Amino acid sequence: MRETIWTRERKAAPARETLSREQIVATAMRLLDAEGVAGLSMRKLAAKLDAGATSLYWHVPTKDDLIDLLIDEVWGEIDVPEPDLAGWRSGALLFGHSLRSAVLRHPWLPEVMYTRPSVGPNAMKLGERGLVLFGAAGFSDQEVDLAMGSVMSYVLGTVSAEVATREMVRKSGSSEERWVSELLEQAEARSTDYPAMQQSVRRRIVTDLDTGLTNNFVFGLDALLDGLQTRVKK
Amino acid sequence: MRETIWTRERKAAPARETLSREQIVATAMRLLDAEGVAGLSMRKLAAKLDAGATSLYWHVPTKDDLIDLLIDEVWGEIDVPEPDLAGWRSGALLFGHSLRSAVLRHPWLPEVMYTRPSVGPNAMKLGERGLVLFGAAGFSDQEVDLAMGSVMSYVLGTVSAEVATREMVRKSGSSEERWVSELLEQAEARSTDYPAMQQSVRRRIVTDLDTGLTNNFVFGLDALLDGLQTRVKK
DNA sequence: GACGAACTCGTACGTTGTGCGAGTGGTTAG
DNA sequence: CTAACCACTCGCACAACGTACGAGTTCGTC
Numbered sequence: 001m002r003e004t005i006w007t008r009e010r011k012a013a014p015a016r017e018t019l020s021r022e023q024i025v026a027t028a029m030r031l032l033d034a035e036g037v038a039g040l041s042m043r044k045l046a047a048k049l050d051a052g053a054t055s056l057y058w059h060v061p062t063k064d065d066l067i068d069l070l071i072d073e074v075w076g077e078i079d080v081p082e083p084d085l086a087g088w089r090s091g092a093l094l095f096g097h098s099l100r101s102a103v104l105r106h107p108w109l110p111e112v113m114y115t116r117p118s119v120g121p122n123a124m125k126l127g128e129r130g131l132v133l134f135g136a137a138g139f140s141d142q143e144v145d146l147a148m149g150s151v152m153s154y155v156l157g158t159v160s161a162e163v164a165t166r167e168m169v170r171k172s173g174s175s176e177e178r179w180v181s182e183l184l185e186q187a188e189a190r191s192t193d194y195p196a197m198q199q200s201v202r203r204r205i206v207t208d209l210d211t212g213l214t215n216n217f218v219f220g221l222d223a224l225l226d227g228l229q230t231r232v233k234k
Numbered sequence: 235m236r237e238t239i240w241t242r243e244r245k246a247a248p249a250r251e252t253l254s255r256e257q258i259v260a261t262a263m264r265l266l267d268a269e270g271v272a273g274l275s276m277r278k279l280a281a282k283l284d285a286g287a288t289s290l291y292w293h294v295p296t297k298d299d300l301i302d303l304l305i306d307e308v309w310g311e312i313d314v315p316e317p318d319l320a321g322w323r324s325g326a327l328l329f330g331h332s333l334r335s336a337v338l339r340h341p342w343l344p345e346v347m348y349t350r351p352s353v354g355p356n357a358m359k360l361g362e363r364g365l366v367l368f369g370a371a372g373f374s375d376q377e378v379d380l381a382m383g384s385v386m387s388y389v390l391g392t393v394s395a396e397v398a399t400r401e402m403v404r405k406s407g408s409s410e411e412r413w414v415s416e417l418l419e420q421a422e423a424r425s426t427d428y429p430a431m432q433q434s435v436r437r438r439i440v441t442d443l444d445t446g447l448t449n450n451f452v453f454g455l456d457a458l459l460d461g462l463q464t465r466v467k468k
Numbered sequence: 469g470a471c472g473a474a475c476t477c478g479t480a481c482g483t484t485g486t487g488c489g490a491g492t493g494g495t496t497a498g
Numbered sequence: 499c500t501a502a503c504c505a506c507t508c509g510c511a512c513a514a515c516g517t518a519c520g521a522g523t524t525c526g527t528c
Contacts, residue, residue, distance in 0.1 A: 117398065
């Protein structure tokens with residue numbers, strides 16, 4: 001009888017049970033998301049994989065390189081719509097929101113992304129699709145770059161600040177409302193000389209943190225897109 | 235919420251020739267500007283002050299607190315014009331440029347600023363003056379916060395990315411043109427599948443790095459301010 | 469059974485932030 | 499003049515880190 005897939009025993013793939021770069025990256029991602037940059041060490045990561053610390057170095061050259069892989073992984077999670085499926089304006093909005101929520105899912109990103117260039121495959125794909133989207137909007141050749149860069153910078157800048165405050169809340173251990181009210185209290189005590197600041201802090205508390213931050217994000221993104229709209233060539 | 239370094243009061247008078255917090259901050263600033271975050275260690279800093287490493291800890295509780303002081307020092311360097319001296323639009327432009335150049339002077343800032351809240355005295359002053367400036371523009375009460383936040387986020391986001399590429403050039407050791415052309419070469423090799431990226435990279439080289447980055451910054455800031463302009467209540 | 473490739477990992481080195489406690493010089497009270 | 503006290507300095511030590519090194523183990527292939 002002829003041998004079938006089922007009778008043939010597996011041989012090619014697994015030599016023995018072994019670490020893999022994918023596995024390392026995935027585990028590191030979980031660790032990083034949960035504990036932040038300070039919580040990721042090669043020893044801890046190895047322990048989570050039931051491996052010796054230095055075993056990782058066979059699969060990944062250095063810790064920095066590992067972080068590069070993780071960053072590119074995040075870029076891979078971001079949607080950039082095709083230009084024909086939506087107008088550029090709503091496409092850009094969608095892109096912005098997708099970028100924001102990816103960073104919120106991986107709040108360690110701002111801490112590391114500004115120290116290295118992003119040239120991984122997912123970063124390239126993201127850039128390509130973004131340029132296509134903005135290109136279809138009718139920007140002039142040079143302005144495609146500028147427009148897309150502005151949007152990315154705005155989004156990353158805003159969400160970086162957003163993540164910073166969210167992490168403060170998380171690390172404080174206390175509840176969100178409690179933290180906000182303590183912030184207010186401290187700011188009021190400190191800022192008697194700064195009436196505008198004081199009002200601002202007070203104003204910020206009428207809604208909960210999450211919708212406040214979202215409004216913040218949307219307001220500026222809308223304004224920026226309005227400004228960009230006037231720059232498309234007719 | 236954790237107590238920050240500004241809420242704790244300082245002890246009293248010095249007696250003999252002694253280290254001082256100001257001196258430590260100033261020296262740390264120079265070290266950080268010159269060598270970046272990785273180049274600042276308590277031991278190196280102490281050595282520059284001809285002191286023992288642990289002596290610093292009498293003047294500054296932890297390294298993180300020291301960095302908080304340094305960040306606030308940077309906020310203190312930023313100009314925010316009075317609203318009556320210029321229209322809000324040119325005032326906001328001036329503010330944006332001042333913020334940008336401060337970060338360019340202290341390129342380590344993006345690496346650390348997103349990991350902590352800014353509540354030092356200079357941050358407060360900066361916020362206050364900013365709110366006054368934007369308030370005079372005629373934004374509604376809630377939108378003052380939003381508008382100023384958008385501008386800050388855009389500027390910080392843009393300049394953070396800018397600093398990242400500038401630092402890449404600096405650390406590469408080679409000349410600027412050489413670095414740019416190497417980047418191009420690498421990108422072309424890598425991005426045959428990504429025609430829009432490739433064009434974009436090619437386009438970016440027609441001017442030198444510095445004016446390219448400046449144009450980049452100005453373009454987005456102008457667009458954002460245009461968008462905000464339409465939101466001031468009449 | 470021998471060989472080489474593909475991995476694993478214990479040990480070790482240098483560097484980091486910082487707690488601890490002993491020391492030192494200056495001012496002040498008795 | 500001595501003693502107490504404060505403001506300050508600093509050597510030592512520890513735990514944690516990234517990672518170089520080289521010896522060890524498990525394979526598939528002759």
